[in-house]
Amino acid sequence: MKLLLSLFVSVTILTSISFGLTIGQINGPRYxxxxxxxxxxxxxxxxxxxxPSGFFLRSVEEDLRSDASNSIYVFGSTFLRNITVGNLIALDATVAEYRSSTAYIYLTELTNARNLKILSSLNPVVPIAIGQNFATYPPAQQFSGFDNGDVLSIPNNSSQISVKNPVLDPTQYGLDFWESLSGELVSIQGLTAISKPNSFGDTWITGSWNVTGRNGRGGMTMTDRDSNPEAILIGAPLDGSDNPADIRLGDSLEDITGVVTQAFGFYRILPLTSLAVAGTKIPASVAPTTLLSNGTSCNQLSMGAYNVENLTPTSTILPSIAKHIVEYLKAPTIMFLQEIQDDxxxxNDGVVSANLTLTTLVNSIKAQSNITYAYATVNPVSNSDGGEPGGNIRVAYLYQPSRIRLHNANPGSSTxxxxxxxxxxxIPELKYNPGRIDPLSAAWSASRKPLAAAWETLDGRNVFYTVNVHFGSKGGGSSIHGDLRTPVNGGVANRLMQANVTADFISQILALSPSAKIITAGDFNEFSFAPPLISFVSLSGLQELDEVAKTPVEERYTYLxxxxxQQLDHIFVSPSLAARPVGLEHIHVNTWASVQDQISDxxxxxxxxDVCE
Incomplete structure (x- = not known):
């Protein structure tokens, strides 16, 4: 494990020598x-x-008066050939605190092991069973006592666990719970996969303990002030085998035994051998939407929103994106798209037009459905909107010209x-239709600019407004299991500015016409209960459609x-739309798929x- 790490940080080595300590005393009741x-x-x-790089040692003299772990990791391969599981040993060593990044929590370990003595063999090794009684349930809401009750509270990184070094309270805080088991051999029954494997084959799970936020698929939905500290990551098996790469959200997994450790910014369990799938959630795939436009009628107009992940004319996923729009979204009258790249x-050659990208997508949809879409977008200034250098991602609309059209079309330019x-x-008129919202504002530095548009039904009687957004990314954030408390919500300050600029524009429409019908949708890269979207709702006068439609909070997710x-993608509507019948469905065509089968993230x-007058 440690041989893969590139940066070594440790507490300064002292010269004193301590005799006759137990492992519990070495760990102590703090981090x-x-x-x-x-x-x-x-x-x-x-x-x-x-x-492969060390072994785990459990004290024979457990300290029952402290929450300190009675086990520890001994780093180094010198004695691996000399010992077997069940050996009672004695050794001399150096106590070290190790982490591969200053943003991570330290792992207490023994290094430079020497003077090994094998005292006996074949001693029983019984794992601690997590989740078998209330005393072994991980806390289900708070990660740390330094989070002010909310991992999204600001300012971020106002304290560090390594500096505060608190006394462990494993009954209240998730990080304290897992730290109190650091180095310990544990067993878990009743495993449910709550993520897909990452690129290293690591998968998040819950076991047979009480949880909060469980959704119908078996995953754990992030909700206000609850980001699910009761979950644990299952890392690389100690026997060198590989965990399955095709685990899907909600899969049931066979029981495991492994050791608790801290690595790469997360507490994790390293199983003795690889995970195994015991069962797959039924149905295996999501059903298509039931929300269909009623012909050309204005009272049942369907709208879709989709981040299509760096779509280009030659993207291998493009036909599948078209298939999703046709088969799962049932060809909405209007589509809010994000991450449309240039042609x-x-x-990185200065090309900014996305006409070929959008035409190729429109043609693929038509080939699969005989439905004709038109598109509307405004090109960015080259390399000014973030994303892949040269890709020039932007937001765009697809719409069915047989049902709606732009109201007094007058496209704006990049700036x-x-x-x-x-x-x-x-009625309110847009200077540019479609047009970008304040594209020169500092809020949009290296980020996508929202695209506002006004639409009308073909009879010209029903006008409504849309704002398509893709706020700044969460890049630069820190681990929710990390040393920095509260964890860094990367880009939160920029998103707060973006939310306020967008909200101000929307509020201007409502100031001129309180009954205006406005829909804002897209990838906000933020949660409804985080400061940027709290501010957006307050300033814009819009309401989140999930709230209007009364979607259960556990079913509000579009991302893993x-x-x-998590829910990063949102739809907000003005009061006049919220007062009418509404429908909303999140189509989990990607979050329910395996890594290999997902099309977008x-x-x-x-x-x-209902957009009728």
Whole structure:
């Protein structure tokens, strides 16, 4: 494990020597050992597990008065051939605190092991069973006492566990719970996969303990002030085998035994052997939407939103994106698309047009359904909107010209700032249709600009407005299991500015016409209960459609990240639309698929709205 790490950080080595300590005393009841950097002698314990770079040792003299772990990792391969599981051994070593990044929590371990003595063999090794009684349930809501009750509270990184070094409270805080078991051999029954495997084959799970946030698929949905600390990551098997790569959200897994450790920014269990799938959630795939437009009628108009993940004319996923729009979204009247790249993708040559990308997608949809879409977008300035260099991602609309059209079409340019005024007919008019919202604002540095548009039904009687968004990414964030508390929500300050600029534009439409019908949709890269979207709702006057449609909070997700089903993609509507019958469905065509079968990293959503005057 440690041989794969590139950066070594440790507590300064001291010269003192400590005699006759137990492993529990070495760990201590806090995150950092009181003996870090000291040489210790005569440490006794039973070998509970072996890995390629060290072994795990459990004390034979457990301290039941403390929450300190009675097990520890002994780093180094010197004695691996000499020992077997069940050996009672004694050794001298140095206590170290190790982490591969300053953003991670330290792992207390023994290094430079020497003077090994095998005292006996064939000693029983019984794992601690997590989840078999209330005393072994991980806490289900709070990660750390330094999070102010909310891992999304700001300011971020206002304290660090390595600095505060708190006394462990494993009954209250998830990180304290897993730290209190660091190095320990444990067993878990009743496993449910709550993520797909990452590129290293690691998968988040829950076991047979009480949880919060469980959705119908078996995943754990992130909700206000609850990001699911009861989950644990299952890492690389100690026997060198590989975990399955095709695990899907909600799969049931066979029971495991393994050791608890801290690596790459997360607490994890390293199983003795690989995970095995015991059963797959039924149905295996998601059903198509039931929300269909009613012909050309304005009272049942369907709208879809989809982040199509760096789509180019030659993307291998393009026919599948078209298939999703046709078969799963049932060809909504209008599609809000994000991450449309330019006509030659990530070739950094100044090309910004996406006409070929969008035409290729429109043609693929028509070939699969005989449905004709038109498109509307505004090209960015080259390399000004983030994403892959040269890719020039932007937001775009697809719409069915047999049902709706742009109201007084007048497209703006890359740098034209849209504006709102009251038209001669008494309804708000956009200066540019479609047009970008304040594209020169500092809020949009290296980020996509929202695209506002006004639409009308073909009889010209029903006008409504849309804003298509793709806010700044969460790049630069820190691990939810990390040293920094609260964890860094990467880009949150930029998203707050973006939310406010977008909300201000929308509020101008509502100020001119409180009954205006406005739909804002897309990839906000943020949660409804985080400061940027709290501010957006407050300033814009819009309501989240999930709230209007009364979607259960556990079913509000469009994305998988770490242990959480998350909602980064949202639809907001103005009060006049919220007061009418609405429909909303998140189509989990990607979050329910295996890694190999997913087309985008986001799920699309479909809304059904009444835009009639």
């Amino acid at each position: 950092l050992s009181p003996y870090a950097g000291q040489n210790v002698t005569g440490i006794r314990g039973i070998v509970t597990a072996k890995g 030659n993708g990530a070739v 034209d700032a849209n504006a709102v005024s009251l038209g001669s007919d008494g 990240y770490d242990m959480n089903c 986001h799920d699309p959503s479909v809304a059904l709205l």
